[in-house]
Amino acid sequence: MSRIRPIHPWPLRLMHWLNAVAIVTMIGSGWQIYNAAPLFPLTFPARVTIGEWLGGAIAWHFAAMWLLVLNGACYVAWGIASGHFRRRFLPLTPRAVITDALLALRLRLPHRNGSYNAVQRLLYVGVLAFGVLIVLSGLAIWKPVQFAPLAALFGGFAAARYVHFLAMSGIVLFLVVHLILVALVPKVLWPMIAGGRLTEAGQ
Amino acid sequence: MTVLLTRRSMVGRALAIGSTSLLTACNFDDLQHPDLADRVLRVMSRWNDRVQEALFDPTRLAPTYPxxxxxxxxxxxxxxxxxxxxxxxxxxxxxxxxxxxxxxxxxxxxxxxxxxxxxxxxxxxxxxxxxxxxxxxxxxxxxxxxxxxxxxxxxxxxxxxxxxxxxxxxxxxxxxxxxxxxxxxxxxxxxxxxxxxxxxxxxxxxxxxxxxxxxxxxxxxxxxxxxxxxxxxxxxxxx
The missing domain is CATH 3.90.420.10 (Oxidoreductase, molybdopterin-binding domain)
Structure with a gap:
């Protein structure tokens, strides 16, 4: 017996696109805020930033943070409760990651809709970890007095800015890889919008 | 009193890319006419004021230094x-x-x-x-x-x-x-x-x-x- 179910159930698709809006807004406004006091000899060009000036960028950043955090919390709760994390992300072994990475580099790693290879699993778990890191370091920068213990965990306010930047870099790197993969295997895009259909053998 | 949060909002910019002609009537530099994005950001900023008032601990001291x-x-x-x-x-x-x-x-x-x-x-x-x-x-x-x-x-x-x-x-x-x-x-x-x-x-x-x-x-x-x-x-x- 077999049954048909979507590749991506609707809560996942909804949260994915809400997250896309939140992340793009957070990164664009974050770059504008960064430009006001750069940590490195590097600033972001105005055409890729959001908010026009520091006040506008902060307003966007502190508005979108609620979407990012609430949506992210829903995703984590749903991922655990529905078994999505367990089914899609586990098991995750270094050996499998190396095997699949080598296959991918030779463009020999087939894509199966509805199932993640070990490299994908590592990327998704990794970007989730960066997501937690960017929220916690962001809270430390926002409230270095009220959340002093959290700020201390990152080595203080100034160090938390570097951690926040590092986590952003990790997420941007993920997005670059994510978008390249979608461009290489465009059939994965539609299921993230409409759900797609996955036929699987019955248990 | 209206507050202008973004002189040209992200929404405005996204629209501007698609249809500049539609926007000639809009003026994102006018303090008296904040666009939708400005209004949303203002509401969120007020909300963040309230959250910060709730988070504020009147007995917690800011760090002091030598x-x-x-x-x-x-x-x-x-x-x-x-x-x-x-x-x-x-x-x-x-x-x-x-x-x-x-x-x-x-x-x-x-x-x-x-x-x-x-x-x-x-x-x-x-x-x-x-x-x-x-x-x-x-x-x-x-x-x-x-x-x-x-x-x-x-x-x-x-x-x-x-x-x-x-x-x-x-x-x-x-x-x-x-x-x-x-x-x-x-x-x-x-x-x-x-x-x-x-x-x-x-x-x-x-x-x-x-x-x-x-x-x-x-x-x-x-x-x-x-x-x-x-x-x-x-x-x-x-x-």
Whole structure:
């Protein structure tokens, strides 16, 4: 017996696109805020930033943070409760990651809709970890007095800015890889919008 | 009073890419006509004010530092260049009081100096992201408010400055033990660039909430806003 179910159930698709809006807004406004006091000899060009000036960028950043955090919390709760994390992300072994990475580099790693290879699993778990890191370091920068213990965990306010930047870099790197993969295997895009259909053998 | 948060919003920009012609009637630079994005951001900023008021712990102290941590030379910051700093005449200067205060007589500099003083070495974090450590000494604002018979159940304490700058803070932050009306900086009277003769020093808020060269202090229940706050900076801006 077999049954048909979507590749991506609707809560996942909804949260994915809400997250896309939140992340793009957070990164664009974050770059504008960064430009006001750069940590490195590097600033972001105005055409890729959001908010026009520091006040506008902060307003966007502190508005979108609620979407990012609430949506992210829903995703984590749903991922655990529905078994999505367990089914899609586990098991995750270094050996499998190396095997699949080598296959991918030779463009020999087939894509199966509805199932993640070990490299994908590592990327998704990794970007989730960066997501937690960017929220916690962001809270430390926002409230270095009220959340002093959290700020201390990152080595203080100034160090938390570097951690926040590092986590952003990790997420941007993920997005670059994510978008390249979608461009290489465009059939994965539609299921993230409409759900797609996955036929699987019955248990 | 409307607040413009983004002179040209992201929504506006996204639309502009697609259809410039549709937008010729819209003017994102008009303070009186904030677009949808401006309104949403304003609502969210007010919400963030409330969240920060709830997060604020009146007994939690901002970190203090040893003298060796003091940033030298100190960093000047204002909405104008250091060469445009206005010099206040200390002899003619008065601190005017207004609003819900029972003893509204103006204060002279030497009278403020007779009040008990408190010294602190604390960190000032700028909204831009940089920070400096400095030493300030002055009159705890809470003591001063009680001395002048201010209604400490009022919501806001407002400040006006000699250079046209103005700002305001919530009463809970005003009564925080580290919130002082500073007279001295780095063990000497404030210099014009750093707020002579009197400035607010509040280490539980961002730098722009530390107005310099005060000329008036008021207590009110009506939202006073501020120089940067009126342009879109978050009002509470607590640390």
């Amino acid at each position: 003298a060796s941590a003091i940033t030298r030379p100190p960093r000047f910051n204002a909405y104008y260049d250091i060469s445009d700093v206005r010099v206040v005449d200390g002899n003619a200067w008065r601190l005017d009081l207004f609003g819900a205060i029972s003893e509204k007589r103006a204060w002279r500099l030497e009278d403020l100096r007779t009040l008990p003083q408190e010294s602190q070495i604390t960190r000032l974090i700028c909204v831009e992201g940089w920070r400096v450590v400095g030493q300030w000494r002055g009159v705890p604002l809470g003591d001063f408010l009680r001395r002048i018979g201010a209604d400490t159940r009022a919501r806001y304490v407002a400040f006006r400055c000699a250079d046209g700058y103005h700002s305001s803070i919530d009463m809970a932050s005003a009564l925080h033990p580290q919130t002082i009306l500073a007279l001295d900086f780095l063990d000497a009277p404030l210099t014009p660039a750093f707020g002579f003769p009197l400035r607010l020093r509040i280490p539980t808020k961002l730098g722009f909430k530390n107005p310099k060269s005060l000329t008036a202090l008021g207590v009110t229940n009506e939202y006073p806003g501020g120089y940067w706050e009126d342009q879109g900076y978050n009002w509470f801006s607590g640390s």
